[in-house]
Amino acid sequence: MGVVRTPIETDPDLVLDLTDVSLRRDGRTLVGPVTWQVELDERWVVLGPNGAGKTSLLRIASALEYPSTGSAVILGEQLGRTEVTELRSRVGLSSAAVAGRIPGDEVVKDLVVSAGYAVLGRWREAYDEADFDRAADTLEMIGGEHLADRTWGTLSEGERKRVLIARAMMTDPELLLLDEPGAGLDLGGREDLVARLADMALDPDAPATVLVTHHVEEIPPGFTHAMLLAEGGVTATGLIDDVITSENLSRAFAQSIVVDAVDGRYFARRARRSGRHRRP
Numbered sequence: 001m002g003v004v005r006t007p008i009e010t011d012p013d014l015v016l017d018l019t020d021v022s023l024r025r026d027g028r029t030l031v032g033p034v035t036w037q038v039e040l041d042e043r044w045v046v047l048g049p050n051g052a053g054k055t056s057l058l059r060i061a062s063a064l065e066y067p068s069t070g071s072a073v074i075l076g077e078q079l080g081r082t083e084v085t086e087l088r089s090r091v092g093l094s095s096a097a098v099a100g101r102i103p104g105d106e107v108v109k110d111l112v113v114s115a116g117y118a119v120l121g122r123w124r125e126a127y128d129e130a131d132f133d134r135a136a137d138t139l140e141m142i143g144g145e146h147l148a149d150r151t152w153g154t155l156s157e158g159e160r161k162r163v164l165i166a167r168a169m170m171t172d173p174e175l176l177l178l179d180e181p182g183a184g185l186d187l188g189g190r191e192d193l194v195a196r197l198a199d200m201a202l203d204p205d206a207p208a209t210v211l212v213t214h215h216v217e218e219i220p221p222g223f224t225h226a227m228l229l230a231e232g233g234v235t236a237t238g239l240i241d242d243v244i245t246s247e248n249l250s251r252a253f254a255q256s257i258v259v260d261a262v263d264g265r266y267f268a269r270r271a272r273r274s275g276r277h278r279r280p
């Protein structure tokens, strides 16, 4: 006898609806409890120190992990009561874990096109021309059109980051999750990425986006909301200007941080201790 599933009532504007979710391993809480709602037109940044639980939270949001406690509704589907393979194909994810599984000899355009079938390193017999057109478009959107015929193993860190984002966008996802897309980029690469993500943030057709980063300098203008995590818990969440403040960052990073906001960007540094350089 089949399982009778009662459809859950969800707000159609909510792409993520997490209530008291946590992820536990070996008796340890990696993240949570977190209550978090992301709407269709929102662009979120999740920021926090190493080990704060950012990636763990994204693993739940991308339906790669079931929460140990609480309820996770992703794109209207409740984790634990839905077919996750289909759900995962509706979420675009770019992360170091995805990058680590890509064979060095994989050709970029094949890598991007195969995202439509949620496989890595596996070649379907025939992709449509439309699939390759879409792959070319997503590469172009992120400034990687010239990389289409290169192999993964020959790409620089910045080029890889672009290809991963194009791959995540290939399926026209309803939710885009970018886990540290700026890690390892030089200043020019970071600024280029920030500019492209800013364009995407302002595009009303772009999916709801969550960007995980360690650095406020990587927050693209146009991002609307932010969540700060520390030691697995949420220390601040809400509209970006209310969250990315000296006070909140000082609390999350457990040291005195000063944040400046300039032209829609944020810049952070440690506060100078008064009197530190005075002669005795």
Ligand SMILES: Nc1ncnc2c1ncn2[C@@H]1O[C@H](COP(=O)(O)OP(=O)(O)OP(=O)(O)O)[C@@H](O)[C@H]1O
Binding pocket: 025, 030, 031, 048, 049, 050, 051, 052, 053, 054, 055, 056, 057, 214
């Ligand atoms: N599979 C696992 N088993 C046990 N502990 C884990 C596992 N995955 C992550 N952790 C631990 O959970 C905590 C949160 O890890 P997570 O990767 O989510 O943090 P993060 O904020 O993304 O960190 P970083 O900024 O360093 O990438 C860390 O202390 C980490 O060591």
